[in-house]
């Protein structure tokens with residue numbers, strides 16, 4: 001929704017209901033999808049969705065156009081999700097990769113080349129389930145960067161804006177997140193890759 | 202040919218470049234160095250290929266999803282926007 005967002009900001013800030021309804025209508029599918037992948041639970045995602053738009057409604061008068069409206073909405077939504085995670089599992093949200101933004105990235109472990117598997121299999125119901133499961137193995141800070149950048153297609157700059165971190169931190173977390181997901185998927189598909197090699201011989 | 206492992210040496214050094222490489226934003230010099238390494242290291246080739254595939258799969262999976270109608274209705278009602286709730 002990056003560059004296609006075209007709203008009357010003055011009207012929004014002045015409390016125009018129909019313009020706000022239009023904003024909700026057009027942005028909520030993406031915000032919901034982000035929250036669903038962030039939280040991995042439909043009820044939690046719906047709670048966070050409602051809270052995010054309530055917060056947006058309240059903060060609109062103070063919206064400064066330093067970032068785009070969509071980046072601003074993403075920021076509110078991600079904060080809502082991180083707050084939910086902290087509420088549900090306080091022990092998980094703290095620590096765990098948080099602040100571990102060193103350049104020293106863990107080396108890949110799994111080397112099954114799942115590229116050779118047919119797309120129909122990788123993108124089957126089961127395949128998609130694996131994609132979602134793998135995202136849930138990421139720590140919340142890595143998950144947020146990955147979802148904004150690779151799923152919502154924000155630029156590095158916009159992702160940094162939305163999360164209030166530097167572009168360098170975005171890049172480091174993105175690399176860690178992608179490598180971790182690669183390892184997870186590679187581990188999951190390794191048996192199929194081995195079986196296919198045997199079939200092919 | 203050099204014996205490369207993922208625990209030591211060059212493979213490890215190049216790890217930091219892989220994300221930029223699959224995005225096509227890696228600088229020319231590092232890019233040449235990485236591609237030179239890839240020619241001789243099958244492990245790294247698998248890592249690069251599967252890393253690229255991973256990003257691609259998530260892109261594909263992110264096709265437009267509609268908001269479930271009930272979620273949409275409850276959101277609009279929570280925001281006192283029922284009047285604007287046209288049939289989705």
Ligand SMILES: [Zn+2]
Nearest residue numbers: 205212242245
């Ligand atoms: Zn290597």
